[in-house]
Amino acid sequence: MFNEEFKKKDLENLAAKRKENEDYILVRDYIREIDIGAFQSEYGVKQRVSFNVILEVNSNNYEMHDDVDRVLSYDNIIEIIEDEINQKRVALLETLAEQIALSCLCLQSVITATVRIEKLDRGIGKLGVQISRTQAQMQRVQRNINALNSGNLVIRTRVPNAGLLFISNWMLRSENIYTLENFFSSSKMTWIMCLPEIFNKFSEMDSVTHTEILTMAIAQNAYRLSKKFKDWQLARNKTEVVFLLKEGVNCIWCPTDNYKFSKEDMFLNNKFALNMACHLTKELLMKEIYLFEQDKLSDVLTKDINKKGVIVKYCSR
Template identity: 35%
Template structure:
């Protein structure tokens, strides 16, 4: 009988076979190596490393003869496309998250019963560093970071943080439980300058993070949030959040905002990414090019 230790270090296909109470067909993609930017360490940002994927999918048998028809079976392309799609969706810190997302996408396929995903970093140590997960159809659909509520995105310029109108609008949001996420900008002339483009982009994002903390200090109802999961939780729990952009923007591989220092570009990009219901701005109207027309709030609300 195969030991648990042997199974722990066996290929996912061996684990799949040993763990199956019933014999199911399997398809696999083995030793699929891709250059990926991933990792939580600063040294892993701005560079790629080799990552190896091994995926085994247990599939339910078709009701009748597949008649050698590729359109009726779960193909290898389903696996490789899941890997490609999840790598393109945004930069991740953890292999665990990437494995979960790949498994979740594969399990959407009607024929998929269970999936084993092993991912290994090949360049981060003397050996291979990796994770392996197993997910079944019962687990599908429980992973994701899409917002459950389409909020109002409200731009609060740095100079209006102390404005009494902001307090009146916060009262309005609090009483009406209007889903809202505040966005601010870096303090004028406060971002240090350097000659490295990648580092300067990081500095500019962190400067906006600092402003978000300053804004939150004006009112205890405002909570600083930096991830989609936090944003979603805040919306579902009627929390007034202010966006600290460094994590979300730094993690985006394709389609990231180009002009970090243009606050209205950041607002438009963020609103589009969240599929916001509307975009508001506090104070003097500013020029804004994008999909959303900005509703500039020059007077406090009259409903409280």
């Protein structure tokens, strides 16, 4: 059984695990209704299917840390399951399990992928398959998987109907808060709101040598705004942003010093916050960054941003 296999790996081989620095991440009892099966009676009929996945990960590739963006996320596994079941229909559970396992092996540091898939509505009990695939087997398989692997969180697809809005301190003045609230209440999109440094004088600091200070200044601004937008959630890392946007929850970007943003990512002179917002836009696989017309950028800045593959769009208040 799946539970027994996990217990065996996690308990009986504990000493070996410590020696080899192998960890496990798992998703259990993820249930979806899908069209699958080889019998004629199963075609065109959705049935409940349960997914269980265990990934064995080599932790040697990571130093000890507490940064959620630098570990595999449960969302990585769920996105792979969703991607595969949204591909063309398959007849066999074995085929689907194979596709999921091979996709999981494309994630960084994954050594072994164990996948169990069960039909819940076919007769009495559960009917299913369980397979295990290793990285060595993966290397012998020619497979083209369209995935973005940046060394931390793997984002495979853009969150639909979501946008990133960069707002100036002028728009955050008390006389403009009502305008902001009115805009968001009438919008049908889910938003991640990115802010500048809490005081304009921070923008005079050198972006390369004062990255940590400028990051904290943005976070302070986020905390201040969250007191006014109490229904919005603070998002402190990329993983949290993706989760909230998928859930349809508006959020405010509140970066920490764990966020991977280096001087190599900065291409706008003396525009640290806008630079970070553009970087986050690309990491979220978004094509546009939104601003209010009152915050219109110069033609030079707009061209520089466009060169990085991000389109600048403006919203009316």
